Amino acid sequence: MINVNEYFEGSVKSLAYTSAEGKSTIGVIEKGEYEFGTSSHETMTVIEGQLDALLPGEEEWQSYTKGQTFEIEANTSFKVKTHVQSSYLCKYR
Numbered sequence: 001m002i003n004v005n006e007y008f009e010g011s012v013k014s015l016a017y018t019s020a021e022g023k024s025t026i027g028v029i030e031k032g033e034y035e036f037g038t039s040s041h042e043t044m045t046v047i048e049g050q051l052d053a054l055l056p057g058e059e060e061w062q063s064y065t066k067g068q069t070f071e072i073e074a075n076t077s078f079k080v081k082t083h084v085q086s087s088y089l090c091k092y093r
Contacts, residue, residue, distance in 0.1 A: 008034055014090070023092040033081035038072050040092045045069045049086025054079040 003016040005025065012034060014027030029051070044051070046068055052061045056076040064070055072078050 007036075008032070021091065025090045025092075026087070027090070028085060028087045029080065029082050030085055031083055033079060035077055035079045037077045038074055040074045042072045043069055043091045043093075044072070045089045045091075047087040047089055049082060049084045051086055051088065052081045 001017075005014045005016055005027070006012070011030040011032055012027060014025040016023070016025045018024075026047070029049075044053075044064075046064045046066055048066060050063060050065045052063050053070055054061050055070065055072060055078050061081070062070070
């Protein structure tokens with residue numbers, strides 16, 4: 001089953017699915033800045049574009065481009081911003 005998720009008035013959209021590797025989403029983010037909460041550990045990989053992330057406990061934004069990954073622990077929140085439409089793969093565990 002594929003589930004469609006939409007956040008921030010449609011500026012972030014993703015497709016959620018479960019594979020042999022577990023639960024994942026693949027999504028697209030419009031230009032802007034967004035804050036997300038987590039309920040499980042997340043590993044985000046940039047597919048296209050660039051995401052700047054402000055991760056829990058950090059004071060500086062870090063930039064991630066195609067193929068780069070960052071991780072977020074469960075039950076926290078983090079911010080991302082992008083200056084171009086960008087896509088990502090998020091794996092949950």
